[in-house]
Amino acid sequence: MTQRSNAAASKQPPKLSVHQRSRVLARKETLSAYLFLLPSLIFFLGFVVAPMVMCLVYSFFDMGLNMDEATFVGLGNYFEMFQDAIFRKGFLNTVIIVVVAVPTVTAFSLWVSSAIYQMKAFTRSFYRCVFYLPVVTGTVAVTVVWKWMFNPYNGLINQIFDSVGFNWLGNPKTALACIIMILFTTSIGQPIVLYVAALGNVDHSLVEAAQVDGATKFQVFWKVKWPQIMPTTLYILVITTINSFQCFALIQLLTSGGPNHATDTIMYYIFDMAYKYHRFGYANAMGVILAIIIAIFSAVQFKLAKSET
Amino acid sequence: MKKLLALLLALTMTFGMVACGSKETTDADQTTEPGTMETGDTANTGDTAEGGETTGDATAITIWTYPIGKFGDRDSVNELIAKFNEVHPEISVTLELLDYTNGDTQVTGAITAGTTPDIIMEGPERLVTNWGAAGKMVDLSDLWTDEVKADIEATSPSVVSACQLDGKYYEYPLCMTTHTMAINYEAFEAAGALQYIDEETRTWTTEDFQNALKALKDAGATPVNGIVYCGGQGGDQGTRALVNNLFSGTYTNAEHTEYTANSPENVEALTLLQTLVNDGLLVADPAAQAADELQQFANGTAAMTFCWNASNKAQYAADVSFTPFAMAFPSDDGEPELCGGIWGFGIFDNGDQARIDAAKTFIQFVCDDETQAAASVQMTGFFPVRSSLGNVYASTETEADADEFLTLMPYLGDYYNVTGGWTEQRTLWFNMLQQVFSGTDAQTAADTFVESANANIK
Numbered sequence: 001m002t003q004r005s006n007a008a009a010s011k012q013p014p015k016l017s018v019h020q021r022s023r024v025l026a027r028k029e030t031l032s033a034y035l036f037l038l039p040s041l042i043f044f045l046g047f048v049v050a051p052m053v054m055c056l057v058y059s060f061f062d063m064g065l066n067m068d069e070a071t072f073v074g075l076g077n078y079f080e081m082f083q084d085a086i087f088r089k090g091f092l093n094t095v096i097i098v099v100v101a102v103p104t105v106t107a108f109s110l111w112v113s114s115a116i117y118q119m120k121a122f123t124r125s126f127y128r129c130v131f132y133l134p135v136v137t138g139t140v141a142v143t144v145v146w147k148w149m150f151n152p153y154n155g156l157i158n159q160i161f162d163s164v165g166f167n168w169l170g171n172p173k174t175a176l177a178c179i180i181m182i183l184f185t186t187s188i189g190q191p192i193v194l195y196v197a198a199l200g201n202v203d204h205s206l207v208e209a210a211q212v213d214g215a216t217k218f219q220v221f222w223k224v225k226w227p228q229i230m231p232t233t234l235y236i237l238v239i240t241t242i243n244s245f246q247c248f249a250l251i252q253l254l255t256s257g258g259p260n261h262a263t264d265t266i267m268y269y270i271f272d273m274a275y276k277y278h279r280f281g282y283a284n285a286m287g288v289i290l291a292i293i294i295a296i297f298s299a300v301q302f303k304l305a306k307s308e309t
Numbered sequence: 310m311k312k313l314l315a316l317l318l319a320l321t322m323t324f325g326m327v328a329c330g331s332k333e334t335t336d337a338d339q340t341t342e343p344g345t346m347e348t349g350d351t352a353n354t355g356d357t358a359e360g361g362e363t364t365g366d367a368t369a370i371t372i373w374t375y376p377i378g379k380f381g382d383r384d385s386v387n388e389l390i391a392k393f394n395e396v397h398p399e400i401s402v403t404l405e406l407l408d409y410t411n412g413d414t415q416v417t418g419a420i421t422a423g424t425t426p427d428i429i430m431e432g433p434e435r436l437v438t439n440w441g442a443a444g445k446m447v448d449l450s451d452l453w454t455d456e457v458k459a460d461i462e463a464t465s466p467s468v469v470s471a472c473q474l475d476g477k478y479y480e481y482p483l484c485m486t487t488h489t490m491a492i493n494y495e496a497f498e499a500a501g502a503l504q505y506i507d508e509e510t511r512t513w514t515t516e517d518f519q520n521a522l523k524a525l526k527d528a529g530a531t532p533v534n535g536i537v538y539c540g541g542q543g544g545d546q547g548t549r550a551l552v553n554n555l556f557s558g559t560y561t562n563a564e565h566t567e568y569t570a571n572s573p574e575n576v577e578a579l580t581l582l583q584t585l586v587n588d589g590l591l592v593a594d595p596a597a598q599a600a601d602e603l604q605q606f607a608n609g610t611a612a613m614t615f616c617w618n619a620s621n622k623a624q625y626a627a628d629v630s631f632t633p634f635a636m637a638f639p640s641d642d643g644e645p646e647l648c649g650g651i652w653g654f655g656i657f658d659n660g661d662q663a664r665i666d667a668a669k670t671f672i673q674f675v676c677d678d679e680t681q682a683a684a685s686v687q688m689t690g691f692f693p694v695r696s697s698l699g700n701v702y703a704s705t706e707t708e709a710d711a712d713e714f715l716t717l718m719p720y721l722g723d724y725y726n727v728t729g730g731w732t733e734q735r736t737l738w739f740n741m742l743q744q745v746f747s748g749t750d751a752q753t754a755a756d757t758f759v760e761s762a763n764a765n766i767k
Binding site (some may be wrong): 064065066067126150152153154164165167168170172175254256257258259260261271272274275276277278282 | 414415417418420421443445446501507532533539541570592593594595596597598605732733735736739740743744746747749753765
């Protein structure tokens with residue numbers, strides 16, 4: 001009996017100190033955390049990181065439909081890109097879209113949100129719904145409606161301006177402006193919803209204190225509200241910038257990059273090169289450059305926003 | 310308690326995974342038993358569209374069709390598949406419909422991902438020049454027996470040459486047609502412009518064309534006379550034929566080894582079109598593709614369309630409140646050369662001989678079966694490539710419509726769509742037209758086009 005109890009006692013795990021137990025616990029928690037992360041990590045690696053790496057690798061190759069006939073060209077695709085007049089035109093158009101659309105969308109969303117965030121719940125929801133509708137409506141449906149409105153012969157726009165026959169989307173001087181305008185209408189929904197929420201969360205005691213101290217409405221906004229909604233503004237700037245850089249469906253469905261490349265963007269040109277010319281290496285190289293440009297723009301925005309706060 | 314919960318959770322997940330796995334197996338089994346499956350179900354099974362499979366005695370294949378007449382209609386193709394399964398229950402066919410806006414992108418995506426269908430239905434410009442030249446298609450030479458060749462050659466030798474590349478046949482053709490233009494008969498009548506067309510032969514000269522445009526404008530019969538669309542590659546056969554015919558130019562040389570759109574005849578035609586647009590006799594629309602232009606024609610906004618054929622006539626029949634009168638493109642000598650359209654089947658090389666054989670069986674049923682071939686051609690709304698089929702529309706409801714286009718068949722010109730770099734030049738063509746209509750000198754724009762297009766010929 002004594003022998004048995006001695007044997008059982010010898011099998012028991014040695015007692016751990018508090019420090020050791022907390023380390024074991026921490027290790028277990030870390031393991032659990034990684035296990036929980038694992039599914040999304042697998043998807044992230046498989047569908048984001050791996051394609052990015054493949055994109056970078058392919059950009060050094062000249063490859064068509066036959067991947068096995070791909071030839072290594074080093075930086076050839078990159079050199080070609082900067083000598084390509086259509087790429088340069090697409091780059092310029094992309095920058096114009098971003099430079100015009102991003103501030104306009106952000107400023108307009110902030111203005112609308114400022115007007116509606118203090119309204120009654122029902123009215124506020126109504127406006128949010130109205131501005132969000134173009135976002136939830138399919139791009140194709142939105143595009144079809146706009147195409148009809150811009151129709152030169154029986155479109156609504158020409159009826160309003162009494163300019164029947166004027167081809168808004170077919171004129172190099174107006175086509176890009178039309179694209180930016182449509183992009184604007186489909187981009188403001190989400191920023192408005194975000195700004196309404198952010199403005200609703202502004203600390204009212206600070207606002208009241210500023211008002212008591214005699215601050216003007218502009219000062220209250222600029223000194224009190226603006227710093228508090230800056231994180232939201234930064235997020236809106238980044239997503240609007242990325243969306244503007246990646247504007248594709250509107251151009252594909254409305255103008256196919258025309259007239260005379262007036263609405264070509266980098267994104268559309270990438271599609272053109274990959275799926276019409278089957279120049280996958282060249283398209284990947286442009287994709288890499290586009291990603292770098294977006295990263296630079298986003299970094300600048302982060303930096304500026306940081307200095308503001 | 311925690312351990313018990315964890316065990317339960319683990320068991321649930323394990324069973325869930327097993328169940329998912331079982332379902333996949335069940336689906337696969339179903340796919341290989343076509344006799345027990347309704348065709349509609351097969352056709353709607355999107356998840357098997359990436360590729361068929363072979364299990365035991367049964368073979369599952371997939372077919373992707375572009376909207377060639379009723380081959381763009383799911384019910385009609387399902388009906389065809391059901392007829393096929395009556396004869397060949399051992400082969401199940403999964404259908405996926407493509408459209409001309411996104412179809413090429415889908416196919417290119419499938420090629421790069423290795424998930425191409427077994428059968429695809431389209432013309433030699435895609436099946437032969439594009440995918441065949443890239444080594445993605447199966448050589449169908451065994452289907453092209455001497456008898457078949459002779460039968461098709463009797464209709465048009467260019468069909469036989471269009472379906473092959475370097476001695477290998479990548480397409481087995483079913484039907485063909487000529488692409489024409491059409492006029493709004495009543496609008497022409499009201500403007501007194503019918504005098505400029507030969508109603509019997511459906512031809513007119515370039516001079517007649519210009520006079521008709523002036524008469525139409527003076528009468529104001531329709532808001533615009535005609536729209537030269539150049540917003541994309543859709544329906545570009547119409548603008549090519551318009552340019553080539555005005556002064557009897559050619560799009561490529563006779564050997565199909567280089568593009569010749571910058572020839573003096575073509576440049577003269579482009580310059581004339583530029584002038585007609587500047588004079589308000591025609592409208593150039595860089596935002597419109599053929600579908601947009603056709604809609605304006607059907608609405609009665611435009612008095613003519615440059616993109617017409619039997620299929621379009623059937624498609625827009627319900628929209629028009631006038632008589633669309635099919636015409637050849639105007640030419641300086643009154644002898645037009647119309648662009649041809651050939652459609653048929655090709656097989657992607659997926660490396661599975663059983664599936665390739667099954668795909669060939671299906672194609673032969675659709676194109677050659679005595680009880681089915683004529684009906685298959687009727688589905689397209691076009692005309693048979695096999696002379697032995699004769700007039701498949703005789704004594705049918707559509708006989709009159711078919712006769713209208715049969716009148717224009719003798720004007721079938723060179724089938725140049727097999728020239729190398731075909732896909733690439735289509736983008737260049739509409740961009741070139743945009744340049745011309747935005748004021749660029751026609752010769753300069755055409756030279757740039759030819760230089761770029763020829764650079765893509767491999």
